[in-house]
Amino acid sequence: MVVLALVADLHAGAYPVAAIETLVADVGAAGPTLTVVTGDCTRPAGGAVADLLARLPRPLLPLLGTHTPTPLRDRLPRAAGRAGAAGRAGAAARAELAAPSGADDAVVEAPGVRVVGLQSMTGWRCAHGRVSPRQVSTVRAAMADTPPPVLRVVALHHPPAVSGPGRPGGRASLTDALVHTRVDVVLAGSARVPSVRRTQLWSGGLAHPVIEVIAEDGSMYDGRGGHRSWSLVRVDARTITVEQRHLVDGGWRTGRSVVYPRAR
Secondary structure (H helix, E strand, O other): OOEEEEEOOEOOOOOOHHHHHHHHHHHHHHOOEEEOOOOOOEOOOOOOOOHHHHHOOOOOEEEEOOOOHHHHHHOOOOOOOOOOOOOOOOOEEEEOOOOOOOOOEEEEEEEEEEEEEEEOOOOOOOOOOEEOOHHHHHHEEEEHHHOOOEEEEEEEEOOOOOOOOOOOHHHHHHHHHHHHHHOEEEEOOOOOOOOEEEEEEOOOEEEEEEEEOOEEEOOOOOOOOOOOOEEHHHHHHOOOEEEEEEEEEEEEEEEEEEEEEEEO
């Protein structure tokens, strides 16, 4: 079984530390095969992000988010894993610190899973994001030789399927790549309210179902219908199960749980 921990929008330094501390412990207790952080680990005032990421379970794929200023980038770690676990693309992706639009994309492998992490930011505090043609080529190249039993995942900060200003540019080309490389799961953040759905994507006359998981803020509650949470994705040969872990009365509890058949 493959177990993915999806964490987003921790905003370290801007919100209570206790929520982040207990989240790290809860993620660790799940024993993930791979931990993915889809951006906004910190805000300009946050200085503890490197320590925070260092304590999350490995292998770790961290991505750039909307709220990280350029001066913080060089203080944050690169993609990290157990010995030999991170890296078809050569240990690229810097957490929250990558240059915009693909300069530090990464391909991370762990037993049973391959994840392409795309830096969808086009500048600090840029809400809409973008997936470049080069990043689409990265997805196609990384997934081309992935054997069918291996779970195929694409992760980025901006959810590809949302409407409005948060929708990344280049979505049509990314959709084509997701369909033709038969990606199983897309992981994202930024939306502030958790979401999981099975979406039928089309490229010309070819259709392919993708499970899109959008993580909620891990450390803040802003009154827009969400609570502090993170998402746990469990995948076996037949099913993909997504659980939303919520902070309730000081403890983490499983809220919504959805099971989907795995695409053949």
